[in-house]
Amino acid sequence: MTALRKFDTTNHSGEDRASLIETLRELERRALWLSTWMIHNANAIRPSRDGLKVGGHQSSSASLVSLMTALYFHTLRPEDRVAVKPHASPVFHAIQYLLGRQSRDQLMNFRGLGGAQSYPSRTKDSVDVDFSTGSVGLGVAATLFASLAQDLVMGRDMMPAGRRPGRMIALMGDAELDEGNIFEAVLEGWKHDVRNLWWIVDYNRQSLDGVINDQLAPKFLNLFENFGWRTVTLKYGKKLEAARHGPSGEALLDWIDRCPNQLYSALSFKGGAAWRERLKIDLSGASGLGALLDAHDDEALSELMCNLGGHDLATILDAFDASADEQPTLFLAYTIKGHRLPLAGHKDNHAGQLTAAQVEAFRATSGVRAGHEWEPFEGMAIPRRRIQAFLESVPFAARKSQRSAPAIAVERIAVPEGREMSTQEAFGKIMTTLGREGGELADRIITTSPDVTVSTNLSGWVNRRGLFNRFQNADIFQVEKVPSAQKWQGKPSGQHMELGIAENNLFLMLSQLGLSHDFFGTRLLPVGTVYDPFINRGLDALIYACYQDSRFMLTATPSGITLAPEGGAHQSVNTPLIGMAQDGLTYFEPAFADELAAIMEWGFGYMQDEEGGSVYLRLSTRALEQPQRQLSEADRRDIVNGAYWLRRPDPGANLTIAYCGAIAPEAIQAVSAFAGRSPGPGILAITSPDHLYRGWDEACRRRRQGETDVTSHIETLLEALPRDAGIITMQDGYPTALAWLGSVQRNPVHALGVNRFGQCGDLTDLYRVYGLDADSVEDAARELAARR
Ligand SMILES: Cc1ncc(C[n+]2csc(CCOP(=O)(O)OP(=O)(O)O)c2C)c(N)n1
Numbered sequence: 001m002t003a004l005r006k007f008d009t010t011n012h013s014g015e016d017r018a019s020l021i022e023t024l025r026e027l028e029r030r031a032l033w034l035s036t037w038m039i040h041n042a043n044a045i046r047p048s049r050d051g052l053k054v055g056g057h058q059s060s061s062a063s064l065v066s067l068m069t070a071l072y073f074h075t076l077r078p079e080d081r082v083a084v085k086p087h088a089s090p091v092f093h094a095i096q097y098l099l100g101r102q103s104r105d106q107l108m109n110f111r112g113l114g115g116a117q118s119y120p121s122r123t124k125d126s127v128d129v130d131f132s133t134g135s136v137g138l139g140v141a142a143t144l145f146a147s148l149a150q151d152l153v154m155g156r157d158m159m160p161a162g163r164r165p166g167r168m169i170a171l172m173g174d175a176e177l178d179e180g181n182i183f184e185a186v187l188e189g190w191k192h193d194v195r196n197l198w199w200i201v202d203y204n205r206q207s208l209d210g211v212i213n214d215q216l217a218p219k220f221l222n223l224f225e226n227f228g229w230r231t232v233t234l235k236y237g238k239k240l241e242a243a244r245h246g247p248s249g250e251a252l253l254d255w256i257d258r259c260p261n262q263l264y265s266a267l268s269f270k271g272g273a274a275w276r277e278r279l280k281i282d283l284s285g286a287s288g289l290g291a292l293l294d295a296h297d298d299e300a301l302s303e304l305m306c307n308l309g310g311h312d313l314a315t316i317l318d319a320f321d322a323s324a325d326e327q328p329t330l331f332l333a334y335t336i337k338g339h340r341l342p343l344a345g346h347k348d349n350h351a352g353q354l355t356a357a358q359v360e361a362f363r364a365t366s367g368v369r370a371g372h373e374w375e376p377f378e379g380m381a382i383p384r385r386r387i388q389a390f391l392e393s394v395p396f397a398a399r400k401s402q403r404s405a406p407a408i409a410v411e412r413i414a415v416p417e418g419r420e421m422s423t424q425e426a427f428g429k430i431m432t433t434l435g436r437e438g439g440e441l442a443d444r445i446i447t448t449s450p451d452v453t454v455s456t457n458l459s460g461w462v463n464r465r466g467l468f469n470r471f472q473n474a475d476i477f478q479v480e481k482v483p484s485a486q487k488w489q490g491k492p493s494g495q496h497m498e499l500g501i502a503e504n505n506l507f508l509m510l511s512q513l514g515l516s517h518d519f520f521g522t523r524l525l526p527v528g529t530v531y532d533p534f535i536n537r538g539l540d541a542l543i544y545a546c547y548q549d550s551r552f553m554l555t556a557t558p559s560g561i562t563l564a565p566e567g568g569a570h571q572s573v574n575t576p577l578i579g580m581a582q583d584g585l586t587y588f589e590p591a592f593a594d595e596l597a598a599i600m601e602w603g604f605g606y607m608q609d610e611e612g613g614s615v616y617l618r619l620s621t622r623a624l625e626q627p628q629r630q631l632s633e634a635d636r637r638d639i640v641n642g643a644y645w646l647r648r649p650d651p652g653a654n655l656t657i658a659y660c661g662a663i664a665p666e667a668i669q670a671v672s673a674f675a676g677r678s679p680g681p682g683i684l685a686i687t688s689p690d691h692l693y694r695g696w697d698e699a700c701r702r703r704r705q706g707e708t709d710v711t712s713h714i715e716t717l718l719e720a721l722p723r724d725a726g727i728i729t730m731q732d733g734y735p736t737a738l739a740w741l742g743s744v745q746r747n748p749v750h751a752l753g754v755n756r757f758g759q760c761g762d763l764t765d766l767y768r769v770y771g772l773d774a775d776s777v778e779d780a781a782r783e784l785a786a787r788r
C-alpha cells in the first residue's frame with residue numbers, strides 16, 4: 001500500500017472541543033427543526049391545487065441529522081464531494097440554508113415546481129448538488145467511480161494547479177446495502193485500489209416496509225474488510241459508554257447488544273416508561289440496576305437508551321477525525337429512524353409525518369416562536385454572533401461552485417479507408433488513428449469497457465494509449481514474448497479503464513468520468529463500449545448518468561438480429577426506443593464509415609457544449625460496401641441532423657424507402673427491384689431517428705408558440721415527396737422508432753422492423769423471417785398502394 005495522505009482535521013473554528021460540540025448541537029437542533037418543518041409546510045400549510053399528497057420523509061431525515069451536521073459543519077473540505085441519502089434531502093437543504101447557500105423560498109417550495117427537490121438533483125436543484133440520488137444504491141456506488149475518475153485525472157497530471165484531491169463520501173441508508181450494484185462497485189473498486197472514499201451507513205435497521213433483519217452488521221463489516229476497507233462501527237454514544245462503567249453498565253450494554261431490532265425500535269417509540277419496565281424484567285437480579293434506574297427519570301432514561309453512536313456528535317467527530325487518511329472507509333453508524341420525533345422507531349414511520357399538534361409541541365421544545373419558523377437562528381441557545389463567526393469558519397463554506405472546464409478543440413476526424421467495412425470496424429479504426437496521431441482531443445479521451453474491449457474493436461486504441469493502473473504494471477505476455485495482438489500495459493497515465501462484466505459499473509464509470517469538468521475542473525471525453533443488448537442490463541445506471549447531466553459517448557455494438565448466428569440473447573430489439581426516449585442522450589445509427597466519422601466529430605463537441613449532452617452510437621458488425629463519395633459540409637450537417645436522401649425520389653414518386661443502419665443494402669436492393677417504375681422511389685438514409693424526431697418536435701413546439709418561419713430538417717427533406725406517397729421504413733430494431741415519419745406530412749407508412757425476440761440464423765433467413773428482406777418491402781409497397 002502507498003503512503004496514505006492525511007486529510008486536515010483541524011478545528012477551524014478555533015473553539016475547544018466542548019464548545020465545538022455545543023455549537024454543533026445547536027446547529028443539529030436547527031437542522032432537525034427546519035427539515036421537519038419544511039416537510040410539514042409542504043404537506044399541511046402550503047395550499048394544494050390538486051389534492052395530491054406531497055410527501056417527504058421526516059423520519060429518514062431525523063435519522064441522519066447528527067451525521068450530516070458533523071460532516072458539513074466540521075469535517076468536509078471544499079474539495080470533498082457528497083452523495084446524500086435521497087430521502088434526507090430536507091436535511092441537506094436545511095444545512096445549505098444555515099450555511100447561507102440556499103434560499104428560504106426554495107425551502108418553502110420544497111417538492112414544488114422550481115423548489116428544493118424531493119431528492120437531491122444536480123440538474124434540478126438550484127443549490128450545488130454533487131451527486132444526484134433517488135434510485136437507491138446508485139448515488140452510493142457513483143462516489144466510488146468518482147474516486148476512480150479522480151485517480152485517472154491525477155494519473156494523467158490533469159488536475160488544475162492548486163486543486164487538491166477530495167474525498168468522495170456517500171451518506172447511505174442501510175437498506176441501500178440490499179442493492180446489488182453496491183457490491184459490483186465494491187469489487188471493481190478493489191481491483192483498482194480505490195481510495196479517498198467514505199461510505200457512512202445510517203444504520204437505523206429500518207427500510208421502507210419495516211424493521212429489517214438482525215445481525216446484519218457483522219456480515220457487512222466482514223465483507224468490506226475483505227475488500228480492504230477500514231470499517232468503523234459507531235454503536236454507543238458517550239452517555240452509554242459512560243454508563244458502561246456505572247452500576248449495571250456491562251449488563252445494560254450486553255442487553256442492548258442482544259436486543260432484537262424490532263424490540264429496540266418498539267421501545268424507542270414507546271419511550272422512558274417502557275424502557276424502565278422492560279429493563280426491570282430482563283435485567284432483574286443484575287447488581288446495581290436499581291441505582292441505574294433511580295438515577296434516570298423517564299426522559300433521561302429514554303435519552304440514555306437512544307444514545308447511539310450515529311446520534312452522538314462527540315462520537316461521530318472522533319470517528320471522522322480518526323479516519324483522515326486515504327483508505328476507503330465504511331462507517332456503520334447506529335441510528336434511530338425518526339430520532340427525537342414522535343415517530344422514532346415506529347416500523348411504519350417511513351412515510352409517516354407529524355400531526356399538526358405534534359408539530360406544535362415540537363415547535364415549543366425546539367424554542368421556535370410561531371411566525372419565526374424559518375428564521376435561521378431561531379431558538380438557538382448560543383449568541384447569534386458566535387454562530388455566525390462559526391459558520392464563516394466552516395471549511396466547506398469556502399466551496400466555490402464551478403461547473404465547467406476549458407473546452408478541448410475537436411479536429412477533423414478522417415474517414416477510415418476500406419471498400420467494405422462495418423460501423424464497428426470503422427469505430428475501431430477511428431479510435432486507433434486518434435490513438436496513433438495524438439493531439440489534445442486524443443489526450444482527453446478515456447475509454448472504458450466491461451470486458452468487451454477486444455470484441456468492440458477498441459484494442460488498437462488501448463495498444464497505443466495503455467491501460468489505467470495506479471501503479472506501473474507490465475504486460476507479462478509481452479515480457480515473456482508470447483505473441484498477442486493486445487498489449488495491455490498498465491500505468492497511471494493509461495487511457496483505458498478496463499472493467500469487469502457488470503454493465504452497471506460501466507455506466508457509473510461513464511457517469512463520473514463525464515463529470516470531470518465539474519468535479520475536477522478538467523475536461524475528459526469518455527468513450528464507453530458495450531454490446532447493445534446489454535444496455536438493458538445497466539439501464540438504470542445509464543439513465544442515472546444522463547440525469548446527472550454527465551457527458552460521454554456510448555458505443556453500443558453489435559446490435560439487432562444482424563448479429564445473426566449469435567441468437568436471441570445477444571440481439572437487441574428495444575434499444576432504438578431507449579435511444580429516442582432517453583433525455584440527455586442523442587442516439588445515432590449510421591450505416592457507413594463516413595457518416596460515423598462526421599457524427600463522432602460532432603459528438604465530441606456536443607459533449608462539451610453547455611446545452612449539449614451524451615451521444616449513443618448503435619453500431620453493427622455487418623460489413624457493408626462503402627459509398628465512394630466525398631461528403632460536403634452540408635452533407636455532414638444533414639447526417640448529424642439525422643437524415644439525407646441517398647436517392648432523391650423522382651418528382652411525383654408515390655413511394656419512398658426510409659432505412660436506418662445496417663439494413664441499408666436491403667433498402668437499396670428493394671429500390672433497384674422497382675427500377676422499372678416511373679417515377680422512381682427515393683431512398684431516405686436515416687442516421688439518427690432521435691435527432692430527426694427532436695428537430696421536428698421542436699419545430700412543432702415553436703410554431704405552436706407563434707413562430708412562423710421554422711422548418712425542421714425532416715420537413716425540408718420530405719418536401720421532395722408528394723403527400724400521398726407511401727413510406728416504407730426499415731430498421732433492425734423495434735419499428736416504432738421510425739413509424740412517426742408518417743405524421744410529418746401525413747404520408748401513409750408501413751414500418752418494417754423487429755418486434756419479437758431474435759434467434760440464431762443467417763442474415764438471409766433472419767431478414768426473411770422478421771420481414772426485413774426485399775420480398776417484405778415488395779409486400780409492404782403493395783399494401784401501401786392498396787391503401788391509396
Ligand atoms: C431503486 C429504488 N427502489 C425503491 C425505492 C423506494 N424506496 C425509497 S426509500 C426505501 C427504503 C430505504 O431504506 P433505507 O435505505 O434504510 O433508508 P431509511 O429511510 O431507513 O433511512 C425504498 C425501498 C427507491 N427509491 N429506489
Ligand SMILES: [Mg+2]
Nearest residue numbers: 174175206207
Ligand atoms: Mg434504514
